[in-house]
Amino acid sequence: xIQMTQSPSTLSASVGDRVTITCRASQTISxxxxxYQQKPGKAPKVLIYRASSLESGVPSRFSGSGSGxxxxxxxxxxxxxxxxxxxxxxxxxxSTFGQGTKVEI
Amino acid sequence: xxxxxxxxxxxxxxxxxxxxxxxxxxxxxRNYAITWVRQAPGQGLEWMGRVIPSLEETNYAQRFQGRVTxxxxxxxxxSYMELLxxxxxxxxxxxxxxxxxxxxxxxxxxxxxxxx
Numbered sequence: 593x594i595q596m597t598q599s600p601s602t603l604s605a606s607v608g609d610r611v612t613i614t615c616r617a618s619q620t621i622s623x624x625x626x627x628y629q630q631k632p633g634k635a636p637k638v639l640i641y642r643a644s645s646l647e648s649g650v651p652s653r654f655s656g657s658g659s660g661x662x663x664x665x666x667x668x669x670x671x672x673x674x675x676x677x678x679x680x681x682x683x684x685x686x687s688t689f690g691q692g693t694k695v696e697i
Numbered sequence: 698x699x700x701x702x703x704x705x706x707x708x709x710x711x712x713x714x715x716x717x718x719x720x721x722x723x724x725x726x727r728n729y730a731i732t733w734v735r736q737a738p739g740q741g742l743e744w745m746g747r748v749i750p751s752l753e754e755t756n757y758a759q760r761f762q763g764r765v766t767x768x769x770x771x772x773x774x775x776s777y778m779e780l781l782x783x784x785x786x787x788x789x790x791x792x793x794x795x796x797x798x799x800x801x802x803x804x805x806x807x808x809x810x811x812x813x
Contacts, residue, residue: 593759624798626798626799626800628742628800630742635792635794635803635804635805635806636742636792636800636803637803638799638800638801641797641798641799641801647801679741679742681742681799681800683798683799686744686747686756686758687732687744687747688744689734689741689742689743689744690741691741692741692742
């Protein structure tokens with residue numbers, strides 16, 4: 593099974609900050625990686641797919657990069673609505689999620 | 698607009714089973730898989746398995762093999778996830794999602810509580 597490791601687990605930030613979250617795969621997954629945002633009591637929402645493609649309707653302050661085993665999600669200027677938990681997901685070999693990164697004030 | 702609507706909250710005894718449904722509206726199952734993901738309280742997302750209705754093919758995470766069955770009824774555009782031999786650790790919110798590799802539409806989630 594492919595393992596996904598996110599870092600950090602928790603991130604303290606302020607409105608306007610540039611935020612970067614990292615996701616590492618235990619083996620190469622090409623660019624078969626997605627990023628999700630989840631708020632308490634809600635289903636996850638896809639932000640990025642194929643490592644760097646922005647899902648329709650998602651603000652352009654979100655961006656993704658990477659390939660192989662190392663990936664990043666960047667929020668260029670953190671907004672109040674962005675305080676949430678973020679997950680990466682590989683879909684190269686079935687599916688595995690990272691453990692999540694909570695972005696808090 | 699695709700919507701996935703799941704069945705309601707369940708409370709089950711240890712050792713029993715649960716069957717959760719996920720009905721699609723505004724679209725069809727054609728060309729897509731339906732995946733099931735669960736989330737224990739305060740924990741992360743865990744992939745359980747999926748069904749590809751057009752191929753009548755299923756795939757399951759190894760840790761659930763033999764205990765979970767995922768099906769799809771193309772006529773009613775509904776997927777089902779049945780989990781057997783429930784234990785307290787199965788207490789979680791269970792989500793269905795439409796799969797394009799990644800998951801673009803999600804159900805609202807179904808809370809399953811396992812308690813004696």
